Amino acid sequence: MAGIPDQRKDGTRAEGGLATDPDLPPPAVDQATLEAEDRKWTPAKIAMWVAIALLGGVAWFMLAIVRGETVNAIWFVFASVCTYLIGYRFYSKVIERYITKPDDHRATPAEYKADGKDYVRTDRNVLFGHHFAAIAGAGPLVGPVIAAQMGYLPGTIWIIVGVVLAGAVQDYLVMFFSMRRGGRSLGQMAREELGVIGGTAALIATLLIMVIIVAILALVVVNALGESPWGVFSVGMTIPIALFMGVYLRYLRPGKVMEVSIIGFVLLMAAIIGGGAVAGTEWGAAFFHLDKVTIAWGLIIYGFIAAILPVWLLLAPRDYLSTFMKIGVIVMLALAIVVVRPEITVPAFSEFAGRENGPVFSGALFPFLFVTIACGALSGFHALISSGTTPKLIEKERQARYIGYGGMLMESFVAIMALVAAISIDRGLYFAMNAPAALTGGTAETAAAWVNSLGLSGVNITPGLLSETAANVGEQSIVSRTGGAPTLAVGLAHIMHQFVGGTAMMGFWYHFAIMFEALFILTAVDAGTRVARFMLQDSIGNFVPKFKEASWRPGAWLCTAIMVAAWGAVLLMGVTDPLGGINTLFPLFGIANQLLAAIALAVVLAIVAKRGTFKYLWIVALPLAFAAVVTITASYQKIFSPVPAVGYFANNAAFSKALADGKTEFGTAKTVAAMEAVVRNTAIQGWLSVIFVVLSIIVIATAVLATAKAFRDRASGTATTDNEDPAVPSRVFAPAGLVPTAAERVLGAEWDKVPADARMERAGH
Amino acid sequence: MSTGITAVANGFRGFARYLGGVMGADAYAKYLEHHRASGQQEAPLSEREFWRDRTDRQDSNPQGRCC
Structure with a gap:
């Protein structure tokens, strides 16, 4: 069997046949010491873990069993942090x-491919x-907010248990x-491990x-900005701010990233505050008051331009802003x-937990x-990030657990x-x-009446509360602001105003929250369009080689236009959907994301099997099976469910029949055009579901076949192929986790004595 | 008193350095370090050239951002 040989207990220099430089201290703490450190349970350590448990x-117990009138938010923090600590300390090990x-005697790509640009050893905490x-x-x-329809407990359990057993496992592996x-x-890994069919299905x-x-x-984003002059102004201002930062970094002061980020952040805050003033004027309210369809078209045009502009002008500076905001958000949420x-x-469980016709999703x-x-909990998109940039920056193999699982x-x-x-x-x-809006009617009065008619325990809302909250956060209305972002923003404003600024600051906090969500999403939209465009160019390039040239403008522009048209069509469909886009489309988002997770886990399953680790294959098989069952069941229901609220085709049939019967309004669609839109949308959504699930089943099936083949090969003693890069001895050392262990400190001190030029004698290669 | 201020200043500088690292502000310094350590003959890129090259390479090698 290829792959890494098991680390031997004696921890000699020639460990695993990898001869490290005898003139240097060892690049890894030897295995025996590592295990001794792990197994040594001092009374203090035992007491600490007992206390955490x-x-x-x-x-x-407070969250799940005790049924009081209220539950304090701090229990969510304790339940999650303690579970994470236990999962990190025990399960990830x-x-x-x-x-x-992992074998720290092996150099990581950041070391053996070091080029000072893409492959750079990076301090573990920075990374x-x-x-x-x-x-x-x-x-x-956004997701947890929408899921709160079912009550807090199902979402909480899935987020915390799911990450420990599935999400973090996927990212780490x-x-x-x-x-x-x-x-x-x-x-690339899918192609290598699963062959042409599995690899192609994974790519599509x-x-x-x-x-x-x-x-x-x-x-x-469109739902958060629709009919919100303040939001449109302040989020719109991020574009000139980012352009300014881009020019500043390119021509005025290259490389001054922190400086320009601080300038950008100050301008951003000014844009939020200024947004309130602009929205307060008559012309501002009129000019920036845009309906959702207009904003959607604006976003589509923006998406195309942003994806063909050079990175330095818009994407790179906005990335800096968005990173800056991320830190601000986390601090704010924690506070x-x-x-x-x-x-x-x-x-804990709401009235909708046992039903399938909830209004939110x-x-x-x-x-x-x-x-x-x-x-x-489990996000397949992470697999695209975890493969690619981060692995090129890791300093030592054993740090992957801290960065991948811990992150x-x-x-x-x-x-x-x-x-x-x-x-x-x-x-x-x-x-x-x-x-x-089809349910709430769109005004404070109708919405309050509708909510009260749901018969939810302890809920009795007045139109006054709805309009007062809207006024407090600086909006004309907050009724049917679906999509999760506005709800989170109101929640944050609600909490933060008790902490800083009082009611007068609620508008600022609300738009601060809208701003960071919009910023993250715009960056994701821009970067996603670029990545998708390159994938498309690469695929077309297999037939028309010219398309593979990234610098060939017509090809790049055409592929960008195709990708923007594709997501733009789905976006417009969601915005104009009479049933309310989030309600029907958000499940599709989750299904897509987790099908990607299933694909990533399937690739990992095949790799682990090829390495001959069958006894512990369940660690990968468990989240894979769960993701596969969840997404395939969800897709199945979306395709075959006879309930129109759930099944796309059932809904399609119901509306088609209504049209055929000559009705001019049906359900929430009030015109024939709206009914036709529903028929069109449900058909597209339904067929998308079919394509996704078929492709994913192909990938999972090829992975299971590859796993079975690895098992047979092992039983018959046939050598399996291994796609790892050859092992190169490492010439550096760094601790694995947040805090260095005693043995790591001793070894680190030894390395500190080595003169810098002695470490780096392996000259450019 | 002054040691307290120094400690706070050091803590703040450390945090700023960390933040800079996360954002990639120290990329040029790391490039120079690599250039020196690997003993290349030709002169290193200037700061302006390095950052230009960095963003231009991102143009043809895009990286996704997560949802």
Whole structure:
């Protein structure tokens, strides 16, 4: 069997046949010392872990069992953090010991391919922040909010348990195996491990999934900015601010990233404050008051231009802004929840947990809750980030656990905080904001009447509360502001105004939250369009070689236009959908994201099997099976369910029949044109579901076949091929985790004594 | 008193350096370090050239951002 030989206990220089430089200290703490450190349980260490386990247990008890009137937000923090710590300390170490088996005697791509540009050894704590900033976006802020329809408990359990057993496992394993392959992408690994059919299916699925994800993220922005002059102005201002930063960095002061980021951040805050003033004037309110269709078209045109402009002008500077904002958001969320500790009145399970016709998203708890919350629990998109950039920057193999697994735990924590912030608002307000206008009627009076007619326990909302909240956050109305972002923004404003500024500041906090979500999403839209365009160019290039040239303008522009048209069509469909776009489309977003996760886990399964690790294959098989069952069931219901609210084709048939019967209005569609739109939309959504699920089943099937073949080969003693880069001895050392262990400190001190030129004698290659 | 201020200033500088690292502000310094360590004969890129090259390479090698 190829792959890494097991590390031997004696920890000699020639470990695993890899001869490291005898003039240097060893590049790894030897295996025996590592194991001794792990197994040594001092009373203090035992007491600490017992305390963590107890605190976590009490917190879960408070959330899940105790049924008081309210539950304090701090229990969410304790339950999640204690579970993460236990998962990180124990479960991820099991994965490290039995599956990845990192060997710090091996150089990482950042060392053996070092070029000072793409492959650069990066301090583990810096890389942790960098990787986290790359994986965290609007997803974990939006999904949990929408899922709160079912009550807080199902979402909380899935976010916390899901990340420990599935999401973080996927991120860590994809990152590790990509690192062993010189930083290859998920698509390349799929081709290598699964063959042409599996690889091609994975590529097409990834491309389509990307289109859906970009479209629905864009829909979230459109819904947040529709009829909001303040939001349109301040988010619109990010474009000139980013352009200015781009020019500043290119021509005025190249390389002054921190300086320009601070300038940009100050301008951004000015844009938020200025937005309030502009929206307060008559001309401002008139000029920036745009309906959703106009904003959607604006976003489509923007998306095309942004994706063909050079990176330095728009994408790179906005990336800096967005990273800056990410840190601000996390600090703000943590302050909001840990310091203010709001009381939560939402029930653990709501009235909608047992039904499939919820107003926020349709479908039963299983499987739709598990696709609604994708980012934060299990996100396939991360596999695209974890393979690629980060593996080219890791300094030592054993750090992948901290960065990959740990980074995802951090994102999960953001999702929990977003959930708490969103459920701290009044439940009646939540439903008035998140139900489509077709149900609420769009005005404060009709929305209040509709919410009160739902018969939710403890909910009695007045039109006055709706208009007062809208006035407080500087909006004309907050009824049917679906998509999750406005609800989170109201939640944050609600908590933060108790902390800083009082009611007068609520408008600022609300638009601050809208701003960061829009910023994350615009960056994702722009970058997603670019990545998709390159994938398309590459695919067409197999038939027309000219398309492979990235610098060939007509090809690049044509492929960009195709990708923008694809997501733009889905976006417009969502915006104009009489049923309310988020309600029907958000499940498709989650399904797409988790089908990607299933594809990534399937590739990992084949790799782990080829390495001969069959006994612990369940560590990968478990999340893969769960993701496959959830997404295939969800797709099945979306395709075959006879309930029109759930099944795309059932809805299609119902509306087609109504049209054939000559009706001029049906359900929530009030005109013939709207009815025709429903027929068209449901057909497209239905066929997209069919294509996704078929492609994913092909990928999973080829992975299972590859796994079975690896098993047979092993039984018959045939050598399996291994696609790892050859092992190169390492000439550097760095600790694996946040805090160096005693042995790592000793070895680190030894390395500090080595003169710098002695370490780096392996000259340019 | 002054040691307290120094400690705060050091902590702040450390945080700023960390933030700079996360954003990639130290990329040129790391490039120079690599250039020196690998003993290449030709002169390194100037700061302006380096950043130009960096963003231009991103044009033909895009990286996704997550949702």
